[in-house]
Amino acid sequence: MVCNGHYNVPIYPEVIGEELFQGKKEHSRDYRHNGPYKDKRVLIIGAGPSGVDLTNQISEVAECVLFSTHSAVVAKQTYRENVIKKPDVSRIVDHETVEFTDGTTSRCDVIIYCTGYQYSFPFLDDSCGIKVEDGVIQPLYKHIINIERPTMCFIGLPFIVAAFLTFDVQTKYYCKYLDGSLKLPSKEEMYQDTENEKKWRNEKGISSNKFHMMGSLEQKYYDDLAAEAGIEPLPRVALKIKLASKDRQASDIQNYRRDRFVVLDDDNFILYESACDYPDCKET
Incomplete structure (x- = not known):
C-alpha cells in the first residue's frame, strides 16, 4: 500500500520576471505561523484552502495582504480591511513590484505561492508499471489499484475531497480484495473502466490533468466503492x-x-x- 500523501512536493507556477524579485518567495507548505509577516506587504497567489487560510491569518499582523485569485467564491468573502483582492499576476516588474492582469501594480515584500502540490513517488521502480504523466497516476483501477500489479495500491490520490474519509473508504475497499471478498474484473475490463471514466470526464469538460479530482463526484465515488466491495456506505x-x-x-x-x-x-x-x-x- 502506497500511502505517502501528495502534499509535500510543491508546484510553483512560472511568472514572467520572477528572477527580478528581491523579496522572499515561499510556498504554503513552508508556512508555520504568521509571526514572520508582521508589518510586511504579502502577496498570496492561489485561492484554495491554503490561500484562504493564510490570507486570513497573515492579515492579523501584516501591513497589507494582496490576495491574487480569480475565484468567484473569494470575491464574495469578507476579509479584514488590510486585505486587497487582486486578479491573477501577469508579471513581476522589478525587485518589489508586481503587475496584475487588470494593469494595476503593487509593491510587496513577500510572495507566498498557495498553488498546490504534485504527485511524487521517487521510491518506485519502473518495474512496477506505474507512471505519472501530466498529473495522472496510471494505470489504476478506481484511482486505487495498480492494474498491472494488483497487489499494489495507492491510498489518498483523489483531491478536492474530505481526505480522511477517502483514506477510510479506499482502505476498506482494498482490504476486501486482500481477504478475497472482492473479486476484481479482468485486466482488460479494469483498463476499459478507467478509459470510460476518462472519456466521461472529458465530455464534462474536466481537463485531463484533473483525472483524480472528485469535488461534486465525491459521494458517488464512495458509493461506487462501497457497492463493489460490499462494505458499509459512508453515511x-x-x-x-x-x-x-x-x-x-x-x-x-x-x-x-x-x-x-x-x-x-x-x-x-x-x-x-x-x-x-x-x-x-x-x-x-
Whole structure:
C-alpha cells in the first residue's frame, strides 16, 4: 500500500520576471505561523484552502495582504480591511513590484505561492508499471489499484475531497480484495473502466490533468466503492458536514473554524455557529 500523501512536493507556477524579485518567495507548505509577516506587504497567489487560510491569518499582523485569485467564491468573502483582492499576476516588474492582469501594480515584500502540490513517488521502480504523466497516476483501477500489479495500491490520490474519509473508504475497499471478498474484473475490463471514466470526464469538460479530482463526484465515488466491495456506505451526514463547513467558510472566513457540529444520525446534524448561542443552533 502506497500511502505517502501528495502534499509535500510543491508546484510553483512560472511568472514572467520572477528572477527580478528581491523579496522572499515561499510556498504554503513552508508556512508555520504568521509571526514572520508582521508589518510586511504579502502577496498570496492561489485561492484554495491554503490561500484562504493564510490570507486570513497573515492579515492579523501584516501591513497589507494582496490576495491574487480569480475565484468567484473569494470575491464574495469578507476579509479584514488590510486585505486587497487582486486578479491573477501577469508579471513581476522589478525587485518589489508586481503587475496584475487588470494593469494595476503593487509593491510587496513577500510572495507566498498557495498553488498546490504534485504527485511524487521517487521510491518506485519502473518495474512496477506505474507512471505519472501530466498529473495522472496510471494505470489504476478506481484511482486505487495498480492494474498491472494488483497487489499494489495507492491510498489518498483523489483531491478536492474530505481526505480522511477517502483514506477510510479506499482502505476498506482494498482490504476486501486482500481477504478475497472482492473479486476484481479482468485486466482488460479494469483498463476499459478507467478509459470510460476518462472519456466521461472529458465530455464534462474536466481537463485531463484533473483525472483524480472528485469535488461534486465525491459521494458517488464512495458509493461506487462501497457497492463493489460490499462494505458499509459512508453515511450521508459526513459529506453534508463537509459542505456545510465549506459554506460557512465562504460566509464567515474569520470564525468558521470555531463552529461545532453534532451528529444526530446518518443523515442529520446540528451546527453550532461560533457567532451564535447554542439555543439558536441550526439543525440540518
